[in-house]
Amino acid sequence: MAHDNSSGSGHPAADSSADPSAHGQELQVATGTGVISRDAVVDPGLPPHRKRVTDLDPKKDKRAERAVYTLFYLSIAGSVWAVAAYMAFPIEPEDIASVRLNNLFIGLGMALALLAIGIGAVHWGKALMHDEEGIDYRHKVGGNQASRDRAVEIMHQANVESGIGRRALIRNSLIGSLIVFPLPGIALFRGLAPYDEDPVELMQHTMWKEGTRLARDPSGTPIKASDVTLGSAFHVIPENLHEADHVLNEKAKAIVLLMRLKPEDLVEEESKKDWSYDGIVAYSKVCTHVGCPVALYEQQTHHLLCPCHQSQFDVTNHCAVIFGPAARPLPQLPITVDDEGYLVARSDFHEPVGPSFWERH
Structure with missing residues (x-):
């Protein structure tokens, strides 16, 4: 009696005995000229080359x-x-x-x-x-x-x-x-750099001079020492910046960051003790790596961070470099107060501001 091995859908039922590979048999393919192994597929090769x-x-x-x-x-x-x-x-x-x-x-x-x-x-x-098509055969690299x-x-x-x-x-x-x-x-x-001026000389001097008041950026409002609270940070420009011939150029060199710390937290060299006032310190905002603005102040650690290449400076220790590619500390602006209690500069920076590739004297 014949048995029907098909399922209800009309397709043959799955049977492992029907798969030669399940018993280690070689799968063969019938062709018009006989039977060949599955592994004996003929390489068709490249199509005929068409000339341009x-x-x-x-x-x-x-x-x-x-x-x-x-x-x-x-x-x-x-x-x-x-x-x-x-x-x-x-x-x-x-x-x-x-x-x-x-x-x-x-x-x-x-x-x-x-x-x-x-x-x-x-x-x-x-x-x-x-x-023309070519074949690049792999071979061991040698120097013979x-x-x-x-x-x-x-x-x-x-x-x-x-x-x-x-x-x-x-x-x-x-x-x-x-x-x-x-x-x-x-x-x-x-x-x-300008055609008729020495760039080293230009970076050596800014608009800061003795008696120049520190003012808020961008309003130009002078800052009193009493305005600077503990832990605060101010972006500062010279009060007379608007008088400059090239305001943006001068601002780029003279921009300063002003912060107030506890006086006992400051580690100051003997020759620079009078550069701060009651814990208030002012440092150039121009990074000594490539000149990016150092504007991120961490109040708890007293670190300044440059966002461009992550240089970090320690405000408590003359803005010494503690991390990153910057090669020297941020230049410090010596400050004091005038008779009306406004913060003023004692002098210009004592070294060139900006990247360290400028010549230093």
Whole structure:
């Protein structure tokens, strides 16, 4: 009597005996020519290679070559234009329109320079470089003579396949564009300091001088010693800052952080005991690492933190560096009070403010 092994759904029931692999048997596949093993699948190989139009037509090859070196020459023009724009559209003090023009034209020149190099290199690779499939076999890295000889062969082969040795215009224009491309960036570094003044001298002196009142930033309201409560911190500018020719430049150098601690918590050198007043101390807000604003004051630990690179300074000990990349303490502004009880500077800073790469005397 025949038995039906199918389920109610019409599909054969699962049976482990029907799976040859369950009994260690080799699974075989029936083909038109016989039976082959599952592991004997034939590698179909790579599809036939299709040549590019530049491989088939010398005129189109020449046209692609012209396009590539033209793009590299455009890159050179963009870099030169960016340098010229830096000089032709200078930033004028307090003139935001000059900033916009300067950024616009320099940016356009640098964008053209970079885009032209990128597009030219991609077009070179897709249209002109060697277009045959290859296999890179893994091998042990060694430094013997055979390896070095093979490296020379590979370099020679790369030269032949890329055509950089025989396509002189592409090679020379690429080298020229790569040499000229960094020039706008180098030119922009010149804007970090005025043309007619010594940057070291500029950072050596600020607007602080004897008798200059400490004022709140940004209101310019003078600060009395009685206004500074224990544990408080004030962002401070010179009271006469508005009289400066270049307010932002002077503020960037003279900005100060004012704090009040218990006098007994301060560890002061003998020569600097009169630089504070009744536990009130003032330190430059400009980090001695790269010039970021040190504005985070931890009231309980008396630490100042620079948010840019996490340098930390100990306010109780002349703002000595206790963590991070800063190389020296924050410069201290000597302070006292005048006859009306307002906090005033005793003098300017005794050392340059800002990053430590400035020369120090």
